[in-house]
Amino acid sequence: MSGKKKNAISPRRTEDYPEWYQQVVRAADLAELSPVRGCMVIKPWGYALWENMQAGLDGMIKATGHKNAYFPLFIPKSFLEKEAKHVDGFAKECAVVTHSRLEAGPDGELVPASPLEEPLIVRPTSETIIGEMYSRWVQSYRDLPLLINQWANVVRWEMRTRMFLRTTEFLWQEGHTVHATEDEAVEETLKMLDVYADFVENYMAVPVIKGEKTESERFPGAVSTYTIEALMQDCKALQAGTSHFLGQHFSKASDIQFLDREGNKAYAWTTSWGITTRLIGALVMVHGDDDGLRMPPRLAPTHVVLLPVLHKEADENEILDYCHSLKQELGEQTYHGRRIEVEVDARDLRGGEKMWQWIKKGVPLYVEVGPREVAENALYVGRRDKGPKERASQSRDLFVSTLHEVLDEMQSNLYKEAQAFREAHTVKIDTRDDFYQFFSQKEDDVSALHGGFALTHWAYDPEVEERLKKDLKVTVRCIPLQGEEASGICPFTGKPSPRRVIFAKSY
Secondary structure, three states: OOOOOOOOOOOOOOOOHHHHHHHHHHHOOOEEEOOOOOOEEEOHHHHHHHHHHHHHHHHHHHHOOOEEOOOOOEEEHHHHOOOHHHHHHHHHHOEEEEEEEEEEOOOOOEEEEEEEEEEEEEOOOOHHHHHHHHHHHOOEHHHOOEEEEEEEEEEOOOOOOEOOOEOOEEEEEEEEEEEOOHHHHHHHHHHHHHHHHHHHHHOOOOOOEEEEOOHHHOOOOOOEEEEEEEEOOOOOEEEEEEEEEEEOHHHHHHOOEEEOOOOOEEEOEEEEEEEEOHHHHHHHHHHOEOOEOOOOOOOOOOOEEEEEOOOOHHHHHHHHHHHHHHHHHHHOOEEOOEEOOEEEOOOOOOHHHHHHHHHHHOOOEEEEEOHHHHHHOEEEEEEOOOOHHHOEEEEHHHHHHHHHHHHHHHHHHHHHHHHHHHHHOEEEEOOHHHHHHHHOOOOOOOOOOOOOEEEEEOOOOHHHHHHHHHHHOOEEEEEEOOOOOOOEEOOOOOOEEOOEEEEEOEO
16 A cells, blocks of 8 residues: 555645646635636635725725725726727637517527627726816816725636636726826835735745836736745746826827816826735635645634534433533734634534545634543634644643634745745746746656746847747746845846846636
């Protein structure tokens, strides 16, 4: 017999990372594919996670002075045509509504009827429709800044989809702001980038690098696009959030003008910024292991699951009463502004089966309660940041009194693991040959775990970008806003380079 350790998820990360990801999403009961091609159903556990993300980030957005609103799902085609780069960037991804109703055809099937006077685009992003409204609302410098955010869904017609990472429909938030001056708009753009970095690092326990996108990677129509980039466990980068300085491009396209303090008419300066449900995919890929998902406690829908061990009917009431009293006691505590969420899982299933279901879902703490625990006023505790064999008995009083401290330790452990992984897979590369070797899969490497973040000099040459994308599927993920800024030589052209940038394969 093989001594190979068994895991709950098959294949393992090192065997087939893309399939491992899909299996974790399913095993954690986050989502499943829908009957509509390219779309997914977000299940209660996955949606509860999104709600916690939404609540945390929404509070941070509002703390910076923004208010929530809602804008239409449908955008007139003519609105997208107002900004040339914008329409070019999104044209191939648009879903288009051309008729207003259905009627029965000659064979009884439903057929589209009543063609629309103008086709409507199902929202791929909202700059143009929001710009139309802002042109009505902004008249004077006294109306500025205008700081609005919306939580919504968008549709971008994708040919190759993967749950959470790239789907035809997804959920997101998008902020859209208007300012009187360029400096104020740039300040807003960078402020929201900091908000995103703060959220992803402190709520999701995922380290990120803040940087600016190159011209080829900018949001269509933006003057500058800023990003936070995270490294997944397959050594690919994931763009976790973006913030765009739009200059006056969209204000001119939508005629957002105002009277300044001197009484002169001027075009406003605008920004937009957003994150999506792909953050759930990032959480899976950064923290998941070969037994399933691991939830950061600050976002976990349930902090503690209590698993009654009910072997004898005579013990059942006493054990369940013990569990429910513990649930009530724990529920009186709060953790970073949220009530401690506790679930008693009294389903008629074998104890091991229930435990492994919760391990795969990533609940931070899973606690068994049987007759012995009731008699000793104790608990048998497992921590998801440790292996299932490391479960241990502890007194109920100690568990209750140290719960907040333990959850914080788990949150910190997940961040430190992810940071250590990123540091281990970030290298400085100074020659073309080393660069190609770093990103080239070895013939005997079937895992696709290769590459990482390459800190390499680059002379801002778009032809080099295009060649590396074609040869290696590698792109400039960002020009870092922090870190080393020493000049050097681009290894691909021999030209001077102002600083190192981050190259990586990406999602």
